Amino acid sequence: MQNKPKYNLFKNTKYALDGLITAVKTESSFRLELLCSIFIIAGILYIDTTLVNKLILLITGILVLIIELLNSAIENVVDLCTKEIHPLAKNAKDIGSTAVMFTISLHVTCWFFILIN
Template identity: 40%
Template sequence: MSSGSSAKKHRLIKSFGFAFTGIRSVIMRERNMKIHLVISIIVILAGIWLSLSKLEWLFIILAIGGMLSLEMINTAIERVVDLVTNQYHPLAKDAKDIAAGAVLLYAIMSVIIGLMIFLPKILELLT
């Protein structure tokens, strides 16, 4: 293996380390991420209990993964805005509000997906 490819491999490994550090950081410091994780675990357990199909799992995994990823992007935007200015600025507020709105929109869509998948199964169990 050449030293150039070895250096690239080392950089790749380091970049994964940075990514895992970011994930750990947001989990440890952000209340909303903890909430999303708890709800995700509940949804996964419910999916196992209700024996979701592969297609249903696909939608659930996309909803969960998208939600967690979007929450991380929202957190990153908030931190960058806070880094750039500690004074009120309407554009800083807009950036934070728009990012939070994106999270809310995706959360609503995820709930709708969850209801479409889980509600018929739960109603079937109750009848």
């Protein structure tokens, strides 16, 4: 592959941080989920439960952010390929959104079962 640079820890970290900055600047859903994660982390620290339960809540909360970033990447690639409304482009975006929805549902379900326990 021509455009694949040689691995460099510092450059790759900069690319990752550039991606995070871009997501915060351009993706309203990611900004909202990032804001919610502040309150979620506070809630995790506040509730009286086991360390394992707190880790489950933290991991599923971070998973929401990760899947949202992947969904945003999919949407950007689709927009790069076509500006037209195409059934396959719609499917790709909808499936990415479904992944985010399932991850949020998983996180909420974990909260539910941990809180009622």
